[in-house]
Amino acid sequence: MTNTQLIARARAHNFFSWSAQDAVNPLVMARAEGCYFWDADGKRYFDLNSQSMCMNIGHGDPRVIAAIQAQAAELAYAGPGMVTRVRAELGEALAKVTPAGLDHFFFGVSGADANENAVKMARAVTGRHKVLARYRSYHGATYGAISLTGDPRRWASEPAIPGVVRYPDPYKYRSALYREGDSDADFAQRCLDQLEEILMFEGPHTVAAILMETVTGTNGVIIPPDGYLQGVRELCDRHGILLICDEVMTGFGRTGAWFGVDHWGVKPDMITMAKGLTSAYLPLSAVAVNDRVFDHFRTNVFYGGLTYSAHPLCLAAALATIRVIEEDDLVGNARRMGRVLAELHDELKAEHPAIGDVRSIGLLGCIELVKDRVSKEPLAPYTGGGDVMPKIAAYLRQHGVYTYVWRNLLHTNPPLCVTEAELREVMAIVNDALAIADAAIG
Numbered sequence: 001m002t003n004t005q006l007i008a009r010a011r012a013h014n015f016f017s018w019s020a021q022d023a024v025n026p027l028v029m030a031r032a033e034g035c036y037f038w039d040a041d042g043k044r045y046f047d048l049n050s051q052s053m054c055m056n057i058g059h060g061d062p063r064v065i066a067a068i069q070a071q072a073a074e075l076a077y078a079g080p081g082m083v084t085r086v087r088a089e090l091g092e093a094l095a096k097v098t099p100a101g102l103d104h105f106f107f108g109v110s111g112a113d114a115n116e117n118a119v120k121m122a123r124a125v126t127g128r129h130k131v132l133a134r135y136r137s138y139h140g141a142t143y144g145a146i147s148l149t150g151d152p153r154r155w156a157s158e159p160a161i162p163g164v165v166r167y168p169d170p171y172k173y174r175s176a177l178y179r180e181g182d183s184d185a186d187f188a189q190r191c192l193d194q195l196e197e198i199l200m201f202e203g204p205h206t207v208a209a210i211l212m213e214t215v216t217g218t219n220g221v222i223i224p225p226d227g228y229l230q231g232v233r234e235l236c237d238r239h240g241i242l243l244i245c246d247e248v249m250t251g252f253g254r255t256g257a258w259f260g261v262d263h264w265g266v267k268p269d270m271i272t273m274a275k276g277l278t279s280a281y282l283p284l285s286a287v288a289v290n291d292r293v294f295d296h297f298r299t300n301v302f303y304g305g306l307t308y309s310a311h312p313l314c315l316a317a318a319l320a321t322i323r324v325i326e327e328d329d330l331v332g333n334a335r336r337m338g339r340v341l342a343e344l345h346d347e348l349k350a351e352h353p354a355i356g357d358v359r360s361i362g363l364l365g366c367i368e369l370v371k372d373r374v375s376k377e378p379l380a381p382y383t384g385g386g387d388v389m390p391k392i393a394a395y396l397r398q399h400g401v402y403t404y405v406w407r408n409l410l411h412t413n414p415p416l417c418v419t420e421a422e423l424r425e426v427m428a429i430v431n432d433a434l435a436i437a438d439a440a441i442g
């Protein structure tokens with residue numbers, strides 16, 4: 001079957017997400033291995049977005065596939081109240097890689113449900129109802145999670161669930177709080193002062209949780225200045241508020257550490273995770289909670305559950321994924337290749353006037369395009385659109401590179417198994433594609 005035939009058949013009976021159905025222009029994936037996938041006509045693509053920033057270990061790893069097959073043969077499904085061998089083993093394995101103290105895990109199936117369950121838990125533990133979440137954030141597409149999301153994907157689902165209050169992001173490149181010459185500590189302090197003022201206006205005693213992506217993902221790889229996370233932790237402690245870090249994208253080595261919070265040594269009360277937890281071989285999420293949260297539920301019922309909570313096949317995929325990350329030192333590779341990626345980003349910025357900023361931590365990266373470096377006017381509007389970014393995406397696709405291009409952002413998130421040669425090769429194609437942006441701004 002050719003690409004054209006497959007696309008026609010799929011489009012006849014499928015509903016695609018985040019799209020007007022007549023506008024979808026999908027790629028076909030026939031097979032995949034490592035950093036690459038092939039379409040049905042045999043064309044190869046480099047996966048510069050690890051699909052949805054989720055295939056951390058890379059495609060087609062036989063160790064994970066074998067673990068899923070073995071689990072299917074042993075026990076394919078058990079209800080969420082059952083204990084299974086793999087459930088016992090995965091809890092122990094996760095407790096070894098999460099920050100100390102975050103060692104009780106509630107399993108779901110998606111990043112969205114992990115965030116919703118974390119909020120439910122925070123409300124139950126504190127008896128308060130408000131949740132502070134950031135503007136440039138994405139926490140999932142189900143009703144609660146999209147209400148927590150700050151970016152425009154939320155608008156179509158409003159009015160949202162009540163109790164969500166938004167606060168601004170520590171976005172050095174565009175924040176009005178950043179002053180030229182600020183140290184990390186200066187900028188972090190301004191952001192913290194602003195957050196504290198918002199808390200004062202809201203009444204800290206009404207706030208159950210502060211939620212954040214440790215490093216913002218799809219909204220542009222916003223890396224908090226040193227001191228920010230520590231300061232938020234301190235604010236939470238002072239007011240009895242729970243800190244929830246959404247590590248759905250940043251977990252499992254993506255940033256060059258097991259979890260984003262490890263870079264700053266901060267321990268949230270809860271970490272939500274999905275994507276890299278199984279490297280997306282099967283759907284699985286988890287909420288990791290500390291004793292403060294867990295102790296509450298020793299004697300109080302947790303009102304939440306899913307038919308597929310702790311699904312044995314998904315747990316087996318997670319267990320095998322953790323082993324692969326350890327065996328292949330993928331956290332170390334993300335750190336080492338992250339340094340190469342950062343250098344390549346800097347070289348691109350030196351060459352292309354259309355690049356306003358480049359940001360990366362480990363192998364979570366993004367290139368921000370502008371019409372003018374001084375005014376910082378984005379190359380495409382905040383709501384998306386314009387014709388330059390689609391041209392860049394089309395060029396990349398034509399030249400065998402798949403990545404996430406939206407608004408004025410071009411994401412650079414290869415699988416963590418990427419080699420230096422592969423990284424240099426794919427970024428050379430990105431370099432060529434960026435000539436389109438330079439030409440557009442004249």
Ligand SMILES: Cc1ncc(COP(=O)(O)O)c(C=O)c1O
Nearest residue numbers: 110111112138139140217248249
């Ligand atoms: C930071 C973050 N949180 C939550 C989610 C939602 O995860 P899912 O699509 O598995 O519901 C995503 C998905 O992109 C994400 O990037």
